[in-house]
Amino acid sequence: MYAISSWGQLLTDGILYGLVYALTAIGLSLIFGTMRIVFIAQGTIVVFLAYISYWSYRLLGIDPYLSLVIVLLVGFSLGYFFYRTMFKQASILSDRISSLLIAVGIMFFMENLMTNLWTPDPRAIVTKYAFFSLKLFGISLTLTRVISLVLGVLCVVGLTVFLKKTYLGIAIRAAAENPEICRLMGINPHKVNPLSFGIGLALAGVAALNIAVNYSFDPVYGIDIAVKALIALTLGGLNTIIGALIGGIMLGLIETISTYLVGAGWSQGILFGVFLLVLMFRPQGLFGR
Amino acid sequence: MAVWGFTRKRTLQFLPFGLMGFLAVLPFFVDVDASFFAYYLFLSFCFVTLGQGWNIVGGYAGQISLASHAFFALGAYTTALIWTLDPANKFFYFNPLLILAGGLSAAVFAFLVGTPLLYRLKGDFFAFGSFAASEVLRTIILRWMGFTGGAHGLSLPADFFTTLRPHYWAMLLLACLSTGYVLFMERSRMGLILKAISEDEVAAATRGINVLLYKVLAFVVGGFFIGMCGSVFTYYLLMINPQSVMNLNWMFLPILVSILGGKGTAWGPVIGAFVIGGVYGYLELIGGIHPMISGALIIVLMKYMPQGLVGLMAHMARVKGA
Numbered sequence: 016m017y018a019i020s021s022w023g024q025l026l027t028d029g030i031l032y033g034l035v036y037a038l039t040a041i042g043l044s045l046i047f048g049t050m051r052i053v054f055i056a057q058g059t060i061v062v063f064l065a066y067i068s069y070w071s072y073r074l075l076g077i078d079p080y081l082s083l084v085i086v087l088l089v090g091f092s093l094g095y096f097f098y099r100t101m102f103k104q105a106s107i108l109s110d111r112i113s114s115l116l117i118a119v120g121i122m123f124f125m126e127n128l129m130t131n132l133w134t135p136d137p138r139a140i141v142t143k144y145a146f147f148s149l150k151l152f153g154i155s156l157t158l159t160r161v162i163s164l165v166l167g168v169l170c171v172v173g174l175t176v177f178l179k180k181t182y183l184g185i186a187i188r189a190a191a192e193n194p195e196i197c198r199l200m201g202i203n204p205h206k207v208n209p210l211s212f213g214i215g216l217a218l219a220g221v222a223a224l225n226i227a228v229n230y231s232f233d234p235v236y237g238i239d240i241a242v243k244a245l246i247a248l249t250l251g252g253l254n255t256i257i258g259a260l261i262g263g264i265m266l267g268l269i270e271t272i273s274t275y276l277v278g279a280g281w282s283q284g285i286l287f288g289v290f291l292l293v294l295m296f297r298p299q300g301l302f303g304r
Numbered sequence: 305m306a307v308w309g310f311t312r313k314r315t316l317q318f319l320p321f322g323l324m325g326f327l328a329v330l331p332f333f334v335d336v337d338a339s340f341f342a343y344y345l346f347l348s349f350c351f352v353t354l355g356q357g358w359n360i361v362g363g364y365a366g367q368i369s370l371a372s373h374a375f376f377a378l379g380a381y382t383t384a385l386i387w388t389l390d391p392a393n394k395f396f397y398f399n400p401l402l403i404l405a406g407g408l409s410a411a412v413f414a415f416l417v418g419t420p421l422l423y424r425l426k427g428d429f430f431a432f433g434s435f436a437a438s439e440v441l442r443t444i445i446l447r448w449m450g451f452t453g454g455a456h457g458l459s460l461p462a463d464f465f466t467t468l469r470p471h472y473w474a475m476l477l478l479a480c481l482s483t484g485y486v487l488f489m490e491r492s493r494m495g496l497i498l499k500a501i502s503e504d505e506v507a508a509a510t511r512g513i514n515v516l517l518y519k520v521l522a523f524v525v526g527g528f529f530i531g532m533c534g535s536v537f538t539y540y541l542l543m544i545n546p547q548s549v550m551n552l553n554w555m556f557l558p559i560l561v562s563i564l565g566g567k568g569t570a571w572g573p574v575i576g577a578f579v580i581g582g583v584y585g586y587l588e589l590i591g592g593i594h595p596m597i598s599g600a601l602i603i604v605l606m607k608y609m610p611q612g613l614v615g616l617m618a619h620m621a622r623v624k625g626a
Contacts, residue, residue: 053428101607111428112368112563113610116602119556123599131596238552242435249432284443287436294433295424 023154025275026268031160031229033267034167035061038222039244040251040259041174042215048191048254049204049211050098050106052114056122058241060216063125064090064223065232066133072140079140079228080162086220094216097121098209106208122238129234139231163225170221171260174214178256187211191254246290252300261302327476336468340585346468346540348581349475350533354554355561355573356482357530362559363567364486364495365522366502367422368431371414373554374438375527377445378413379406379534380541380549384458385451397464398474403535410531411524413441418523423516426505435555442550457545465542474536479574482529486570498522502568530558564605566614575613 039057046054064086071082098106101121105114148157178184189197190207198204222240226232247266251258269289273282293301327345336342354372361369383406387396396402417437425433445452452458489495497518500508509515534549541548557580565576583598609616 101603104607105610108610110610112362112559112567113606116560116563117606119560120599120602120606123595123602125599127595127599245432246436249429280447281443284440284447287439287443291433291436291440294429294436295420298425298429 023152025271027154027156029268029271030264031164031267032271033247033264034164035222035225035230035240035263036243036247036266037260037263038167038170038218038225039240040247040263041171041256042218042222043241043244044248044254044256044259045187045211045215045218047248049187050102050114050208051111052102052106052118053111053245054118054215055115055241055245056118056125056237057215057219057244058239059122059125059237060090060093061219061223061226061240062232062234062237063129064220065227066129066138068224068227069138069140072142079142079224083166083220083224086223087217090216090218090220090223091213094213095209097216098212102208102212103205122241126234126237133234135233135235137231137233138227140227142228145228157229159228163229166221167225170218171256174218175256183207183210243286246286249300250290250293252302255300255302258300258302262300324476324480328473331469331472336472342468342472344581344585346472346475347585348578349472349479350537351557351561351577351581352479352574353475353482353529353533354558355565355577356479356486357526357528357533358558359486359526359562359567359573360489360498360529361519361522361526363562363569363572364489364498364502365519366498367519367523368428368559369523369526370431370435370555371417371438371527372530372558373550373552374413374441375410375530376534376537376554377441377546377550378410379531380538380544381445381452381458382406382409382531383535383538384460384544387460388458394464398470398539403474403532406535406538407528407532410534411528414524414527415520418520418527419516422519422523438550438555442546445546445550453545455545455547457543457548460538460542460544462542465539468540471536471540474539475533478529478532478536479577483570483574485525485529486573490570494518494521499568560602562612564602564612566612569612569614572612572614579613 039061043054043057046052046057067089068079068082068086071077071085072079077085101117102114105117108114142159144158146157148155149161150156176184178188186197186202186207187210189200189202190204190211194204197207226240243266244263247262248259249262250265251260251262266286269286270282273285277285330345331342334342354376357375358369358372361367383402386402386405387393390396417434421430421433421437446454448454489498497508497513500511500513501515501518505515534554537549538544561576561580562573563576564579565574566572583601611619
């Protein structure tokens, strides 16, 4: 019914869009995994970091890909700061709702801070090379999207290697597995947790760059990303990087394809419907253990 | 000491009734429409009902529900839809049957969604599932244009709105009913069973408790109160669309109110509601930056008193007693 090339285009778009969710979800998975915090403000942090990239481009003339360094640093320090000042006590409590509410508080605060400082207008970074595109098998790909894809893959691979091979990564995974036994083994959770929080928010920075360069964003867009990322995470299986990645990409695909087939209004409902079905029949997620 | 404690307890028992009476006769002495204080009280009553609705399922049964906005919207839409069939009819303005119908439709939704979800899912997964179900409902409301009016929604005849007085009393009644129900439930078999379920589900099941039945019951009753609250709020808004009644605020507020006050206690949501009502009502006067202040307030409160205000008071009483 539809031409092959348009389906190919659709799938590519879906995967690229899903990458935003996937990167956000991987950050969330790190934070949820080690501290059992449902960090709903993750999407708002993505938007905040996108603003940082935007302003460093507009005011300082820094290329968005160079500003990634700034964004990553800001993201990491924000995560470190959030853990040190707000989540240190709450993360120990077995009752996770108070840490969820702190995250909601952060979300309210930052959303409105951004709206007041930078107006609610949607923004996007348009670089000189933004319209440079290449055609591959009838699928048009802009350069910025290719770079985003490469960056995303690099991040996922880098993070996986970090978690599997380095001492710190193993400590983070151990803390995710069992905090009590981890403490018995001499790993201080208050040393590990701020680092994984920082890494989680630094990953949000990569997603932020992806959004800022390829799509547009506004201050209240964050909750949407956060909810989708949370779904991606649950869809793929909590505590697994690969699950979050595939869950995010699946979500992007479902959204793009259902928008194409039945219209934008239904895509949200279909997305949540699929999520419900997966939850009902495979509560541990598609790739969960 | 014992005698003193006894009498003190007796006076405390009469305090809620005194307060209730005072609030009920207040509109005769204060001009409800001109006074901001009355609006604040109306908002707080609304929050009490919402908070108690969440408290029953989230506080007592220990199941975190993220579906409050769906209940609220269902109550509002049921009321608005029945009214729009015959908008000129004054009969529908503050008809108790219509308010009940709003609550019932939310309860039916809670039953239909809650039974399979609670059967399969626990903890965070139930929370996500209830949220997803609500979002599916949002899509249906948005897309079923002919029936619900889509994103534009339904407009009710605004000329019926002359004074805030009936809203004030209706909300006060709902707040009293929900708090009264929670107080009653706390002392009843159901309250004990819900507490048992939230402590240890498996242990409760081995005692022969039908865990699923009571969890669904809590979800349904909570939904019923939130639906009725949405129904009464419809008469205040008169503009019913997904943006106004299915705003995610209606999901966060009940949680905020009952956690802030102290979940799993009957008086926690009441205290929380009056605090949050103040934050939401009065900070609106400041203007644009008020959500920032409320955001910061949530963080500070949750960081320093995760047990809520009731927990803080109990702690202070213990310190004083010791």
